[in-house]
Amino acid sequence: MDSALAVHRLHFAFTITFHYLFPQLTMGLALLIVILKTAALRTGDEHYNQAARFWVKIFAINFAMGVVTGIPMEFQFGTNWSRFSKAAGGVIGQTLAMEGVYSFFLESTFLGLFVFGEKRLSPFMHWLSSVLVCAGSWLSGFFIIATDAWMQHPTAYKIGPNGQVLLESFWGLLLNPWILWQYLHNMIGAVVTGSIVMASIGAYYLLAGRFVEHARIFVRIGVVAGTVATLAMIFPTGDGQGRMIAEHQPVTLAAMEGLFDTTEGAPIALIGQPDTDKMALDNPIVVPNVLSFLTYQRWEAKVKGLKDFPRDQWPDNIPLLYYSYHIMVGIGTMLIALMLACAWWMWRKRLYRNRPLLWALMLALPFPYIATTAGWMTAELGRQPWLVYGVMRTADGVSSRVSAANGLFTLIGFMGLYMILGILFLFLVHREIDHGPAPSAGAAV
């Protein structure tokens, strides 16, 4: 049973991690494409339309990947997590079904019009399609976050006579206080990915001396949006999310920070390796009192350490949780520094000639993906050992009749298939980047 549980967990973790590489770009890029289309509509500068068409091609490839890897996510609730689905489907089925009904139809309809209809639609209608695609994808994000928020911080439910989780208030589900910061943090994270990818491709073109006019648009929009978004990741959204965790999942906070002893004026660990046997942080480099301040806004506040929580409440992989969290924060901080530097040089009108900075910007491309993935790992590992926090343990939600062998069979199948998908994706995106936003290109795709 234990090994079946591990296989099913890895099955979901692997497929969701791969899946979310794509929506984080499309949700962020959707907003930036709206900005490009708006600029085109307002200025009449054809460069903006060409830039939009180029990004729509990248968007379309990512969107297709997101769709095909997204379907398995919905299925896996039933296939691999059937006892969870049976118990809680009446609650989270609401938000998952609403995602299908309210956002997927919107998104797919207007994406079809947006990608295939530029010649047939008026400029205004084409702009409107881009807005509706963006709205659909952001709405989709909302319903998924609402689902996850309920698993992190279940509200508006009661337990039925046969152990079923029953929905008690529809608005309580949709207005779960956990949603606000998690949604903003996640969506702004998508904007970070979108803007840094845009700026990074722009930097590549500038360094290579190709498509210079378009590249400046990419870098300008990417750096401005990226500066705002990376800052908003730390404050207020990251801060707000952190306080929710401190209040409702204090054991998770202690594990994320590698805090074993309850401490007044708790330090924040920059580097160190949590050793759960010795119950200590090895090789620590810490800044005193900062954790207390960030959590309670008082330098001397008491923060509860892991030792003061029963061991069966501890997240079951504390080192991985700790590293995920630290990687997220570390990369986030470095991206803020990079964006501020770029914004400064742009303001001084010298960014386009600053080759070292353009190099850094180009090489930044993978990092928002890593930070976002690490952020989600923090959220979901931090929820352990619960599937629904405080209500259902992960071990109790797995499909009891699907053996480890069958789970492993399909996990290996997904790994092989996704490897091929990944290679095809990189190949196609590379071709589009190589082809570039050529002025001669006709309608998109």
Add this chain to the structure above:
Amino acid sequence: MITTVWFCLVAIMIVGYVVLDGFDLGAGIIHLFVARTDQERRQVLRSIGPVWDGNEVWLLAAGGTLYFAFPALYAAAFSGFYLALMLVLWLLILRGISIELRSHIESPLWRPFWDLVFGGSSALLALLYGAALGNVVRGVPLDADGFFFLPLWTNLQPGREAGIVDWYTLLVGGTSFVALAIHGCSWIVLKTGGDLQERARAFGQKCWWALVAFTAAITFFSFRLQPNLNTQFEVRPWGYVFPLLVVLALAGMYVWSERRRDLATFLASCLYLVGMLTSATFGVYPYVLPSNVDPEAALTISNAAAAPYGLYVGLAWWIPGMLLAGIYSVFVYRHFAGKVSD
């Protein structure tokens, strides 16, 4: 009462999915046979290009609706048909990328390869969907907890030891394959012209005879395997209207195809799918997943449904949401109405 309403709504969603995604699956099945040149294959793909993704959303929306209205059914069926559903997922992935990626590169190796993937995955999906329906009609070995697990196949007999694939479910799969092939033909006929249209029309007409034979066979065997079908049609004889739709649709497909009434033929093909699926859902009601071992263990609309509060609330957002979705669909189909250009 509310559970019966949701039973019907879920059935409508599934029928909507099959009718809509059915024609692009069908186009995939037949395009290897009727579209010979690269230009003809591009025409086929262009006829479904703007809509196939939206059609597939019906699967997600239907799945989501099933999930929240009948969570115990979703949990049991999805884990019980685990291997078949994973195959469905892999095929959907391969099919999706073959449609999206084919046109990116002009190469004598690249395009025929993706055409083959598109055709093969569409064909297997049609078979698997049919087999899934066959499993629901035949029943599955549910245990006292309301779960089961079926291997892909065992001895190919639809008895107590049956796997997902047995001769009966294979027969239903075959019916689905032929029905969707015809559905795809009638779509291609509607959306294209010239040689491609003629070949699609002729291919559909040939398949029609096979469809009649398959339909007769599965009707005969379904009544023998699932006693609830007899009960249902005896207790509620008005239900004969559903099989009547099938008969009318088959006649319509034949006559209108001969007379080159292309839109009417396509609609008749839609009606056939509606008739078959409603007959099957009517026939298993009030079960949602019958048991082929112990009738007491079967999942019904009452023991598989979510609590009434959620179901009533669901109506409040589902109805306006699906009306909106219907408006988008009409909008996009009207926008891309008419024949695709070369």
